[in-house]
Amino acid sequence: MTDPRPLTFTRSPLDFSGLERADADWIAARREHPEARVLLLHKGDLATDSAGEPFVVRARETRDLPLDRPGLVFLGVWNGVPWFCAALKPGSVPDGVPFRLAAMKAEADFACLMGRARSLLSWHGRRKFCSNCGAENRPDPGGLKLDCPACGMEHFPRVDPSVIMLPHAGDRCVMGRQASWPPGMYATLAGFMEPGETIEEACARETKEEIGRTVLKAEYIESQPWPFPSSLMIGLIAEIDEGELFPDDDLEDARWFTREEVRALYESEMAKWAPPNFSISRRLIDTWLNRG
Ligand SMILES: [Zn+2]
Incomplete structure (x- = not known):
C-alpha cells in the first residue's frame, strides 16, 4: 500500500503572505506580534535547546542571540501566528540535531516550516554579494528578496528543479545505487533539469545518461520540496525500452528488479x-508496486 500520509515538506500550513511581506511596516508588526516565533538553525541543522527540543524562541528574545546575517527571515503565518527563522552564527552554540534526522521525526506541519527555513537560510548564506557586480546585497524587510544597492539587481530565493524517476518495462523496474549508499541499497534515478528542456525531456535525458535506455512514456506522479539545499523533486514513473543497462559514472550499479525483489528489499533493513x-x-x- 502507498503510505496515505502526505510526503514530508509538502502541504505546508504556512501562509507565505506574498502580497504583504515586502511592506516594512507590515513585517515590523509581525515581529512585534506577542506570539511571533523564530525557528533557529545552526550550520544548516536544527539548533536545539537545553532539553534537546527544536530551538524556537519568541521574536523579541532573539535580540541577544548571536544571529548570522540577515537576522530574522519571514517564513509565513501559521494559525494566526507569524513565524520567522534565523541562523545562529557557526560555532556559537553546540551542534544540534542533523536536519534530515530531525525532519524525519518532526510532526508534518512543523517539518514544512523546517524545510522552508533551511532553504531560505542556505540561500542567504550563499548570496551575501551581488552575482552581477559583487557589491554587498541588502535584504528586503522580510528577507525574501535581496537588493543590490550598486547595480539595482534583485535576487530571489532559488528553487532548483530536479527530475526523479522510476523506469520500468513489463513487470520489472530499474533501480540504481551510488557508491556512497549503504551496501545493498537501490533507489530511483534523479538529476537536475537543464535550461531549455521540459520535465519529460529531462526525464528522458537523465534516464539515457544514467542507464542507457530510452524513455517511451513519462508519467508525472507527484512533487516534493527537498531542502538540501533547495531542490524541487519532480517525481515520474517512466516506461522504457527493455534491454541491457549501461550505468554511468554517477552510479555504482543499476539493475532490473521484479516486484517481489523490490518488496523484499524495502521490507528489509533498507527501509529505514x-x-x-x-x-x-x-x-x-x-506507487509502481501497487500497480502490479
Ligand atoms: Zn549588483
Whole structure:
C-alpha cells in the first residue's frame, strides 16, 4: 500500500503572505506580534535547546542571540501566528540535531516550516554579494528578496528543479545505487533539469545518461520540496525500452528488479533509509508496486 500520509515538506500550513511581506511596516508588526516565533538553525541543522527540543524562541528574545546575517527571515503565518527563522552564527552554540534526522521525526506541519527555513537560510548564506557586480546585497524587510544597492539587481530565493524517476518495462523496474549508499541499497534515478528542456525531456535525458535506455512514456506522479539545499523533486514513473543497462559514472550499479525483489528489499533493513512518507523516491516505488 502507498503510505496515505502526505510526503514530508509538502502541504505546508504556512501562509507565505506574498502580497504583504515586502511592506516594512507590515513585517515590523509581525515581529512585534506577542506570539511571533523564530525557528533557529545552526550550520544548516536544527539548533536545539537545553532539553534537546527544536530551538524556537519568541521574536523579541532573539535580540541577544548571536544571529548570522540577515537576522530574522519571514517564513509565513501559521494559525494566526507569524513565524520567522534565523541562523545562529557557526560555532556559537553546540551542534544540534542533523536536519534530515530531525525532519524525519518532526510532526508534518512543523517539518514544512523546517524545510522552508533551511532553504531560505542556505540561500542567504550563499548570496551575501551581488552575482552581477559583487557589491554587498541588502535584504528586503522580510528577507525574501535581496537588493543590490550598486547595480539595482534583485535576487530571489532559488528553487532548483530536479527530475526523479522510476523506469520500468513489463513487470520489472530499474533501480540504481551510488557508491556512497549503504551496501545493498537501490533507489530511483534523479538529476537536475537543464535550461531549455521540459520535465519529460529531462526525464528522458537523465534516464539515457544514467542507464542507457530510452524513455517511451513519462508519467508525472507527484512533487516534493527537498531542502538540501533547495531542490524541487519532480517525481515520474517512466516506461522504457527493455534491454541491457549501461550505468554511468554517477552510479555504482543499476539493475532490473521484479516486484517481489523490490518488496523484499524495502521490507528489509533498507527501509529505514527511505521511510515511506519521507522521500519521493520511496513514494514512486510504492506507487509502481501497487500497480502490479
Ligand atoms: Zn549588483
